[in-house]
Amino acid sequence: MKNKVCILGSFNVDIVARVARFPRGGESLMALGSTLGPGGKGANQAQAASRAGAKVHFVSKVGKDQFSRFARDHLSSSGIHSFKLYQSEEEPTGNAVIYVSQENGENMIAIYAGANKTVTDNEVAELAKELTDAGVLLLQLENNFSATLNAMKLANTLGVKVIMNPAPYSADIIPALQYMDVITPNETEASLLSGIEVTNLDSARRAALAIVELGARCVIITLGARGALLYENKHFIHIPAFPALSVDTTGAGDAFNGALAASLADKQPLAQAATFASAFASLAVEREGAANMPDRRQALNRLQSKI
Template sequence: MFLEERREKIIDYLEDVERASVAWLASTFNVTKETIRSDLSALARQGLVQRCHGGAIIVRRNLQSRLIKETGGNFAVLLKRLESQRHKQPYQREKTRKMKGKVCILGSFNVDIVAKVARFPKGGESLLALGSTLGPGGKGANQAMAASRAGARVHFVSKVGTDQFSQFAFDHLSGSDIHSFRLYQTDAEPTGNAIIYVSQQNGENMIAIYSGANQTITDDEVAELTHELATADVLLLQLENNFSATLNAMKLAQAMGVQVIMNPAPFSSDILSCLHYVDVVTPNETEASLLSGIEVTDLASAREAAQAIVRQGARRVIITMGSRGALIYDNQQFQHIPAFPALSVDTTGAGDAFNGAFAAAIAAGDTIAQAATYAAAFASLAVEREGASNMPQQQQVAVRLAQR
């Protein structure tokens, strides 16, 4: 059977049953799993399927597809149509197909180059690293992994280049716990990458990021997220993509009645004028200081900063404060969530672990305090592992919560 014929038959089968595993397709077509993975990756790049854990799901043409077609791909017109529908009556999401606890994430995929060092180098100093690794990263991908491990059904959208790291991204996401994903490609920029130093003294890190393809997401690509938002509870965002795409995703989610959680990292002043689109904003101490204009050094200053952020338009604020825990400001009430004790090995993905787990808990119906407590336990386990994408399992989180 020729390659194109096999791929057409794969599409025909998925049209009937919606999803299939790599193992089943390999057995059916009498080819290797590697061949099927290559087929599915090619079909995903054409927008015909979505890769998911162990297989693929067909991309269906539904109400949202017709809306996008009718509006001629004009994002502003699409948004206006959705908002008009919502004002006439509450937006009807596809309840019959919806699974409890779905999180959509528009975010970055980076290749992380990590060097372990005894201490951080001084200016102009060269240090011999104690070890180095090359692995998957990016706040979006890390948070998608965390939300998946925390029990949510996750759909992840990102963009990569056409370089050698694009296949690395496909392979990583295909083999992950993430339920489904969509990777767009561009030949204008390389796949995003990050250079990371991790100090062996205390597990702290220094990071330099080149966003690359992450900064090239288009209006049309954001509009395609409409399909997944129709069955989602939460949209989780960060600031490693071009801000125009992030802003459009926030507007789209608001028009469709989906909660927006914004992790304002790395900080950009662009977010200041758009906080009214955000249901929960989750800065760390540095980001909270930049958002509010108040230097956060302790719980008292964190309270002042949270109030200032709400005055600028945010509905609810959670300031993550490392070993000091997290401060919630919701409905003019403060609540402090103490940190869980942890033996820190690598703090690189701590914030991503917290945000992904928090979004999963909110999507599952937890209150903001319950979700923040769960996320704090989840993050305490994440920092005990090496690698920003190395997230704990639900059972481990349950044990840590029970210990408190």
């Protein structure tokens, strides 16, 4: 199937509070507003990849609670091509509490993974039939790592390109770098993975080289307002950021990764795919809500405006 992306990832219920600024320790603040909506890196990236033009098959796991129907209803109405939702007998649907500061659009997030951490070997094995005609498998680290590792190995066996978004960071990925075609840490994750604090382009270059030394094939370090740094085949390419009026950065990384996967599944070169993903992410930060993604046409228009 042309442009097909498979995603094994998390579904969370996001409880978002908009605040004038982040509270200090022990301080209570009156929120300016709050919402309850769909989230989780897996679900957000599935939405992004779908809106960016890919045919997406999404696999996740929820609890047997009031939010499981919420998850199914959201995915059914999302435009995602297909999905499979497993249910945990022991754990609730994952959830996240998010503060979004109105000062600068930055966010603070606390996540309880719940059912996302209970994906079984058999559930991963069932992904094989969907991977057989896919171009890309996109993964993050909000599921139990044993399942994520098995999914990578399965994709490698079937010749499917693996993109790893190592968030939230875990050192578990270091022995598994060999199974990833592209790894996409942000500044914090790249710092933790490489042992080099990433603060600018120069330190990002040194971190990327260190990550490759650990066994990575190709690295894209996302740098927020500074764009992204790509290291591929012993060459660096700086992917510029696109000007944006930042409203909510919560879903920026998910927008980038979903759009990158969609573009790679469309057989675009990596630098071109990363540039498209940068344009797509710049549109995402202009919207409230991590799951509120732009579409392919809007991203292409923004790309064209930069040329």
